[in-house]
Amino acid sequence: MKVIVADSINQKGIDNLKEVAEVVVDTDITPEELLSTISEYEAIIVRSRTKVTREVIEKADKLKIIARAGVGVDNVDIEAATEKGIMVVNAPESTSITVAEHTMGMMLTAARKIAIADKSVKEDKWEKSRFMGVELRNKTLGVVGMGRIGSQVVNRCKAFEMDVIVYDPYLPKEVAKQMGIDLADLETVLKVSDFITIHVPLTPETKHLISKKELEIMKDDAFVVNCARGGIIDEDALYDALSNDKIGGAALDVYEEEPPKGSKLLSLDNLVATPHIAASTKEAQRDAAIIVANEVIEVLKG
Numbered sequence: 520m521k522v523i524v525a526d527s528i529n530q531k532g533i534d535n536l537k538e539v540a541e542v543v544v545d546t547d548i549t550p551e552e553l554l555s556t557i558s559e560y561e562a563i564i565v566r567s568r569t570k571v572t573r574e575v576i577e578k579a580d581k582l583k584i585i586a587r588a589g590v591g592v593d594n595v596d597i598e599a600a601t602e603k604g605i606m607v608v609n610a611p612e613s614t615s616i617t618v619a620e621h622t623m624g625m626m627l628t629a630a631r632k633i634a635i636a637d638k639s640v641k642e643d644k645w646e647k648s649r650f651m652g653v654e655l656r657n658k659t660l661g662v663v664g665m666g667r668i669g670s671q672v673v674n675r676c677k678a679f680e681m682d683v684i685v686y687d688p689y690l691p692k693e694v695a696k697q698m699g700i701d702l703a704d705l706e707t708v709l710k711v712s713d714f715i716t717i718h719v720p721l722t723p724e725t726k727h728l729i730s731k732k733e734l735e736i737m738k739d740d741a742f743v744v745n746c747a748r749g750g751i752i753d754e755d756a757l758y759d760a761l762s763n764d765k766i767g768g769a770a771l772d773v774y775e776e777e778p779p780k781g782s783k784l785l786s787l788d789n790l791v792a793t794p795h796i797a798a799s800t801k802e803a804q805r806d807a808a809i810i811v812a813n814e815v816i817e818v819l820k821g
């Protein structure tokens with residue numbers, strides 16, 4: 520049996536695969552080369568570079584499984600794969616801790632003005648009074664979306680002695696009770712929280728979930744963090760709220776357009792910005808490779 524690894528993944532995943540199959544690692548493969556060779560393979564592993572299009576899938580006569588070593592599967596034509604009976608798998612759980620830790624970093628960076636303080640010291644300044652911060656302890660954390668990542672953020676924020684309130688209409692009340700968390704509607708969460716963190720997928724329902732009206736409901740010193748998907752927060756409304764001190768600050772890892780070239784948000788001191796790196800750790804990449812390699816092995820073994 521033959522497996523093609525078309526984008527670079529952690530070596531541990533490749534080693535595991537080699538125990539059951541011939542593994543071809545070709546991380547520079549072009550779309551044309553993939554099209555002409557895909558019929559040789561039972562499995563393909565990709566990250567985000569390689570596009571597994573309908574055209575590729577139609578030529579993939581032996582293919583049993585398409586594995587994405589990561590979270591989204593935007594680069595795989597799932598409809599075409601399903602029509603051909605090819606399984607598509609990913610590893611959404613591989614990044615949960617990594618994204619939760621980044622979220623903590625974003626909260627602390629915003630609360631303690633770490634990024635702008637760092638910039639100031641490197642400019643040879645010593646502006647101690649400019650960087651008065653706030654503690655996380657005894658503050659209320661509002662979580663929007665209590666899934667894999669949201670619940671890991673909650674665990675960490677409890678260790679920081681924060682109170683937690685959650686908006687997630689799909690989380691059953693009994694599950695919330697078992698987790699020891701309070702559920703509330705979005706308006707209440709926005710009204711009472713000092714830190715609001717977003718962990719929902721981007722869907723028609725969550726597009727601009729946080730817009731002008733929601734930002735107006737928030738406390739004047741509240742912080743909002745988005746390490747989920749661009750588009751959940753309306754960036755024009757966020758710019759107005761931040762530049763008029765309607766909220767205390769924001770921290771974004773994701774943007775409506777990436778990169779957010781020319782975005783007026785980037786001129787603001789009360790915005791912390793990272794370039795969609797919340798999931799980027801060695802551990803998350805290793806785990807993604809191991810998880811999808813195991814899935815491929817299961818399928819190849821039948």
Ligand code: NAD
Pocket residue numbers: 590611614615618663664665666667668669686687688689690718719720721724725746747748772773795796797798799
């Ligand atoms: P998940 O599916 O485990 O959890 C999502 C939660 O959101 C679920 O509990 C669901 O009930 C809830 N939800 C869905 N629609 C909702 C709505 N309209 N209002 C409130 N809650 C709603 O997902 P996850 O693994 O925790 O990931 C969360 C998000 O983080 C995903 O959108 C994912 O794309 C994003 N993410 C970003 C990065 C990054 O690099 N920045 C990396 C990984 C994941």
